Amino acid sequence: xxxxxxxxxxxxxxxxxxxxxxxxxxxxxxxxxxxxxxxxxxxxxxxxxxxxxxxxxxxxxxxxxxxxxxxxxxxxxxxxxxxxxxxxxxxxxxxxxxxxxxxxxxxxxxxxxxxxxxxxxxxxxxxxxxxxxxxxxxxxxxxxxxxxxxxxxxxxxxxxxxxxxxxxxxxxxxxxxxxxxxxxxxxxxxxxxxxxxxxxxxxxxxxxxxxxxxxxxxxxxxxxxxxxxxxxxxxxxxxxxxxxxxxxxxxxxxxxxxxxxxxxxxxxxxxxxxxxxxxxxxxxxxxxxxxxxxxxxxxxxxxxxxxxxxxxxxxxxxxxxxxxxxxxxxxxxxxxxxxxxxxxxxxxxxxxxxxxxxxxxxxxxxxxxxxxxxxxxxxxxxxxxxxxxxxxxxxxxxxxxxxxxxxxxxxxxxxxxxxxxxxxxxxxxxxxxxxxxxxxxxxxxxxxxxxxxxxxxxxxxxxxxxxxxxxxxxxxxxxxxxxxxxxxxxxxxxxxxxxxxxxxxxxxxxxxxxxxxxxxxxxxxxxxxxxxxxxxxxxxxxxxxxxxxxxxxxxxxxxxxxxxxxxxxxxxxxxxxxxxxxxxxxxxxxxxxxxxxxxxxxxxxxxxxxxxxxxxxxxxxxxxxxxxxxxxxxxxxxxxxxxxxxx
DNA sequence: GTTTCGGTTCTTTTT
DNA sequence: GAACCGAAAC
Numbered sequence: 001x002x003x004x005x006x007x008x009x010x011x012x013x014x015x016x017x018x019x020x021x022x023x024x025x026x027x028x029x030x031x032x033x034x035x036x037x038x039x040x041x042x043x044x045x046x047x048x049x050x051x052x053x054x055x056x057x058x059x060x061x062x063x064x065x066x067x068x069x070x071x072x073x074x075x076x077x078x079x080x081x082x083x084x085x086x087x088x089x090x091x092x093x094x095x096x097x098x099x100x101x102x103x104x105x106x107x108x109x110x111x112x113x114x115x116x117x118x119x120x121x122x123x124x125x126x127x128x129x130x131x132x133x134x135x136x137x138x139x140x141x142x143x144x145x146x147x148x149x150x151x152x153x154x155x156x157x158x159x160x161x162x163x164x165x166x167x168x169x170x171x172x173x174x175x176x177x178x179x180x181x182x183x184x185x186x187x188x189x190x191x192x193x194x195x196x197x198x199x200x201x202x203x204x205x206x207x208x209x210x211x212x213x214x215x216x217x218x219x220x221x222x223x224x225x226x227x228x229x230x231x232x233x234x235x236x237x238x239x240x241x242x243x244x245x246x247x248x249x250x251x252x253x254x255x256x257x258x259x260x261x262x263x264x265x266x267x268x269x270x271x272x273x274x275x276x277x278x279x280x281x282x283x284x285x286x287x288x289x290x291x292x293x294x295x296x297x298x299x300x301x302x303x304x305x306x307x308x309x310x311x312x313x314x315x316x317x318x319x320x321x322x323x324x325x326x327x328x329x330x331x332x333x334x335x336x337x338x339x340x341x342x343x344x345x346x347x348x349x350x351x352x353x354x355x356x357x358x359x360x361x362x363x364x365x366x367x368x369x370x371x372x373x374x375x376x377x378x379x380x381x382x383x384x385x386x387x388x389x390x391x392x393x394x395x396x397x398x399x400x401x402x403x404x405x406x407x408x409x410x411x412x413x414x415x416x417x418x419x420x421x422x423x424x425x426x427x428x429x430x431x432x433x434x435x436x437x438x439x440x441x442x443x444x445x446x447x448x449x450x451x452x453x454x455x456x457x458x459x460x461x462x463x464x465x466x467x468x469x470x471x472x473x474x475x476x477x478x479x480x481x482x483x484x485x486x487x488x489x490x491x492x493x494x495x496x497x498x499x500x501x502x503x504x505x506x507x508x509x510x511x512x513x514x515x516x517x518x519x520x521x522x523x524x525x526x527x528x529x530x531x532x533x534x535x536x537x538x539x540x541x542x543x544x545x546x547x548x549x550x551x552x553x554x555x556x557x558x559x560x561x562x563x564x565x566x567x568x569x570x571x572x573x574x575x576x577x578x579x580x581x582x583x584x585x586x587x588x589x590x591x592x593x594x595x596x597x598x599x600x601x602x603x604x605x606x607x608x609x610x611x612x613x614x615x616x617x618x619x620x621x622x623x624x625x626x627x628x629x630x631x632x633x634x635x636x637x638x639x640x641x642x643x644x645x646x647x
Numbered sequence: 648g649t650t651t652c653g654g655t656t657c658t659t660t661t662t
Numbered sequence: 663g664a665a666c667c668g669a670a671a672c
Binding site (some may be wrong): 092094261363364366423426427555556576580582591 | 649650651657658659660661662
């Protein structure tokens with residue numbers, strides 16, 4: 001059979017660096033792609049190239065860092081080669097693991113309908129475990145602390161006990177108690193057939209390790225594996241990739257060690273640095289030609305990262321015409337910083353720039369408080385990629401718990417949360433009822449529903465009545481196939497009332513819930529919705545909203561991979577950026593410096609950097625701040641300092 | 648014995 | 663804002 005004539009003129013649409021990487025032969029490939037050098041473009045064309053060369057899309061696996069990145073790449077590949085790319089497997093490590101486990105989790109002793117615990121569920125569970133063990137005392141580490149350490153140990157594949165010894169050298173609490181807590185918590189999760197984010201990864205690996213036939217099937221299937229943002233993979237993620245790629249060895253990884261910003265959750269940029277050593281015969285390509293930013297911005301980026309040793313040396317080469325220098329400003333405080341930004345935003349708008357072409361970036365969510373207030377007051381529309389994910393907000397979780405319970409009668413956490421919405425029902429009462437129901441509430445079972453109704457305190461029965469009636473018709477009206485209807489009815493007949501009583505910002509929350517209803521309407525089963533929901537983060541975006549013209553406020557972490565014409569970076573002061581806590585762990589602040597590098601390289605045309613001089617403290621005192629070392633490390637000739645008077 | 652409410656404190660980064 | 667703690671209310 002004649003090969004199809006190529007419809008894509010690769011040589012015309014890519015530069016020489018990109019073309020070489022796209023047309024690389026089989027075997028391991030490492031692409032070091034500096035910021036703004038067309039990394040996504042290269043990956044997309046690589047996919048197109050593989051398909052044109054005759055690879056079946058179903059045999060390609062694309063692993064990305066966010067669902068948004070996966071979707072973007074698949075969409076762009078589809079535009080290039082057509083709808084056949086839909087057969088490709090693409091997503092985050094977590095979502096791909098999840099898909100694997102939904103098919104085979106029973107082999108590990110889980111139900112296939114296992115629930116996914118978000119961080120709040122996990123915290124509640126841990127607190128419960130500690131309570132039961134009598135360890136929830138002042139002397140003992142808090143659930144959050146334990147969870148983050150356990151997670152770190154799991155993600156780096158280090159021994160839990162060793163990590164604990166390291167961290168709690170001088171702590172009065174017994175390490176053995178903590179290890180016991182770890183075991184009890186793990187068992188508890190398994191018994192209730194629940195997995196947290198880390199479990200998704202380790203169980204996917206355990207599955208492949210314990211079932212050689214299955215491993216072989218997937219190894220055979222994924223003839224080509226592409227991994228984006230490889231510098232941010234951790235030990236288990238790297239192992240997952242290695243296992244799947246072991247047969248064909250057609251593993252292509254893309255990344256930039258300069259942009260490695262997730263060491264704190266176990267990411268190890270040695271994965272990318274040592275990739276050529278690990279895979280013999282690796283072809284290495286470098287993308288250094290930057291199309292995004294003006295040379296003045298790249299100069300700042302290059303200078304700042306030069307302070308970090310032992311990385312793949314590379315310099316961003318500018319292609320764009322020279323323009324204005326980045327601007328450094330020292331406002332008096334956060335309020336003045338906010339007013340200055342507002343002023344500039346207005347000015348840019350008058351010159352015809354859209355709000356959506358501007359972004360404000362910061363180290364931690366907290367840093368944007370004053371600006372949020374100011375924007376609100378001045379009526380400038382903005383969107384925040386807030387600290388809490390959309391699906392983790394209290395009111396969203398309250399409502400989705402009903403769906404969880406319908407889907408999984410043994411979801412204790414969902415049950416507890418749901419009944420605690422009722423008056424006179426708190427933790428104790430809820431637990432008692434759960435005991436009466438023998439750890440199971442089956443909405444399809446009339447007896448079960450009545451049992452619940454009778455077990456409720458008298459004062460709450462009336463309130464439960466509408467939910468009771470809703471549950472009665474779930475089966476008859478096949479509501480399981482229309483989750484949005486359950487959501488809408490539950491909100492109208494029950495939750496609206498609750499929200500009115502409990503939330504100051506009732507309207508905003510109800511708006512969110514209507515949005516939830518709309519979002520849910522694209523699913524035709526409760527199960528499909530739940531599968532999606534647990535792994536969606538707020539950067540993944542709700543497609544409808546993107547047309548709105550609004551200013552973006554985001555942490556630098558969440559801004560990764562994005563770009564704007566104008567970028568404002570807030571609170572570049574010692575203690576904020578680099579953050580005080582990070583300095584305790586790493587006095588050289590190399591990861592924070594990479595974070596600053598990521599921030600600066602988001603900007604195309606204009607970059608503003610702020611270092612407020614002071615901040616008012618809670619007790620009324622004033623704390624003074626020095627500008628960030630990252631500013632100090634720059635040659636003052638590469639930026640312009642704008643002096644502000646009182647505004 | 649439980650729930651609720653009011654005051655206090657703290658805020659790194661996320662799939 | 664939200665998590666925690668202690669005191670008041672049911």
